Amino acid sequence: MSLGILLAVLGAAFLHAGWNALIKTGGDKQTGMLMLTLGHAAIGAVGVALRPLPAPEVWPWLIGSGLIHMAYQLFLAYAYEHGDLSRVYPIARGTAPLIVTLVGAVVLADTVSVTEYIGIFVLGLGIMAMARGVFSSGESRRMLPFALGAAVATAGYSLVDGSGARLSGDAVAYVGWLLILSAVFYVPVILALRGRRVLRATPRGWGLGLAASAASYTAYAVVVWAMTQAPIALVTALRETSILFAVLIGWVLFGEPMGRGKLVAAGLVVSGVILTRL
Template identity: 35%
Template sequence: MAPGVMLAVLGAALLHAGWNALLRHQARGPDGRAPDARGLVLGAALWALPLLPLLPVPPAAAWPALGVSALVHALYFEAVGQAHHQAAFSQAYPLMRGLAPLLTAALAGPLFGEWPGAGAGLGLALLAGGVLALGRGPATERLPTRSLLTVLGVAGLVLLYTLLDAHGVRAAGPGLADAAGYSAWLFVLSALPLLPRRAPDGRRAGPGRAGLLAGGCSLLAYGITLAAMTRAPVAQVAALRETSVLFGVLMAAWVFHEPVGPRRWMAAAAVAAGAALLRG
């Protein structure tokens, strides 16, 4: 993986942790409700809409993956909101993101013909092991069955849309503008299933400032990731993207004041080492 692509994906990882932290912040509200992902999705769609006339329209070959992925993304954002409501940020976020790279790497070989070499394979192992360790707490902090199932569901949706979009963005074309056009259409279409729904308070409110900020971060983060998938192996991009758990743990400790012990910091170091090995 080229250094420029690696830096771009790391930037996307930071943006991803940021919008998740914004969504998690909503779960800490006094009403105790799960955060509503509708504002985030609508915010991303509002940012993407003005870009559509300026970017290439994806070709017909990309639309099957694009359409299915939009539905998967709508489900994903809803499930992420539930996961942040049910568990601590330092547990839910690493687990949601940490399970997907191993699954993606396992399927990227037979689906895309991308088999990692020895160095990248070790990096994947360190990265996946690190993020899984980050999500594991002492017995008093173990996730309830319902929360664990939600987290596993999110990881499965991440795997599904990653594989769909890896195929779709490559069918869209090799250029950055092609990837940007695919990403913009994806976020606009992802908002459609949520438009008839009302916010938790019953109003048809707009995304609000938080939704616009989180949606913009989400759109930019995933657009960068899709562009990287046209220039580097899917499994390596997907795994490097999950270094967002490093930023997530920092935010959990400094923003949400959750306890993060030495074991989780050691796991974070394993994530960093795994990411470095993915450069090969």
């Protein structure tokens, strides 16, 4: 991997942690997520404007993924309402590859290597240590089910999109329609849950949400490009440094507590993820 690609992937990892920080820093987390979702839909509409419609057999995958993305957005925003960025992000981001690896080994008949088994063990230790910190530090325990729900949703759409995009044969159109559908599903659900007040965002709130959508899309595009230039395993492992970026952002910008236990747990999560991706 060249230095340029290395820096690009690290930048994408920072952007991924950054858009989560933008959602966390807003007043109403679901309002911020709504702004992000609408921004995604606008980007998706541009992406599909000049492309043919997906084949009929692709739509069940798109609809399923859109529903899972809706759940992910709800869970993640709720988690940030109750927990720190430096606590929620590692749990949500670290648990997902653990689930994907285990489910892939059972459902997809993928071969799990010794290194991946070690990674699963290390990941499990890190996630348990990070979750234990919620109880020992006096933080709100309500964030745990939401963070874990976001992780399950992440694992779900990762498995669905992998199959759906391959069936589609047009990754750009697939992602574009996915972004549109996630907005189609998320907007009425959040309006039903929160009412019209979720639309009452300040100009700053709109700005944060739209900036988050741009950062999210850019991070994804950079990673996809990097995978065409360097080994996929190296790119996917390197992008998990976003966990460390999120921990640092939470500590430096938000003044979140940063004890030795949280640092060790974050290090274990990152190490475990990297081992499962190599």
